Amino acid sequence: MKIPILDLSVQHLQIADEIAAAVTRVLGSQKFILGPEVRELEQELAQYCSCAEAIGCASGSDALLLALMACDVGPGDEVITTPFSFFATVGSIVRLGAKAVFVDIDSATFNMDVSQVQSAMTKRTKAILPVHLFGQCAEMETINELARNANMRVIEDAAQAIGAEYRGRRAGSLGEIGCFSFYPSKNLGGAGDGGLLTTNDSELAETLRILRTHGAKQKYYHERLGINSRLDSLQAAILRVKFRYLDQWADARRANAKRYRELFRDAGLGSSDYVQLPVESDGSVHVYNQFVIRARDRDRLKAWLAERGVGTEIYYPVPLHLQACFKDLGYKNGDFPESERAALEALAIPVYPELSANAQTYVVETISSFYRAA
């Protein structure tokens, strides 16, 4: 059996005709930058995320950058986030000349350990940037409360969490600005790079629209120092097709997650010393962009699975406080033990919507055989 970590080709075959029609429509219009397709997508996704406004941009990384720019984050400012995320979460902060201040993650959810946020706050803290890692929302109630009392902004890195819910509310509507990515491997993935910002604050929305087009509201009159970060019409048209399937695909991911739990339990591995399964917090709807287990002897298990045709991925092998490019932040090994342990134990196994029950059985059997052989 050959089971990749993600197989987008099966999904594409189901919607290939609709995608082709959407692409043809845009080519016929010869409108490629922003335009009506982007506006339609923005409206559909604003509504989906229960936000007043959505603003398309060129990538999830740019969404983070634009969100911080709109909050006037710059030199001398601090932004609190976690070191167990994709690079862009912290890259966006540091690129603006601000300082990334880390707090460790919660061992159960891999999300920000909110009990550590207060002690990381200083007079210079401008914003808190929680990540909804792997498709589950961070503990937003505590984060919002801390931020409100200290007059700080909350920006959600919701790149992996479109459709995820926290106490009945959707990711992207929980802080001041939500940042989404349409990178092909995300739950709503385009045919290239793309991103989106959501907000309920019309003033912030206006600022974000200006910032994504070189800081100009009226062409060639630049009020602010912006960037070029627009969503392509072609991407928007393709994303609008895929958006119609988003909930159905998220349901399939959740069903796969549930089946894994049963299979691991039946194999006697569910909550063993060998394997720990992802934890769903109370009041949260997980969208399983990734199904990440903790595994004993992770690297050898990964190799064992690869030899037997099962693709896995390590998100993330090096916590951000230990990345070479962030060494000026002055952190060292041992500073964030939970993030460092997660980097050694975490292993994403296939969970994509089209994954068959047989394939899942094979994945769990292969993991089981590794520990029996050990």
Ligand SMILES: *Cc1c(COP(=O)(O)O)cnc(C)c1O
């Ligand atoms: C994918 C991702 C990003 C960046 O999105 P791009 O569209 O690839 O730039 C940011 N943060 C997290 C947590 C992500 O998973």
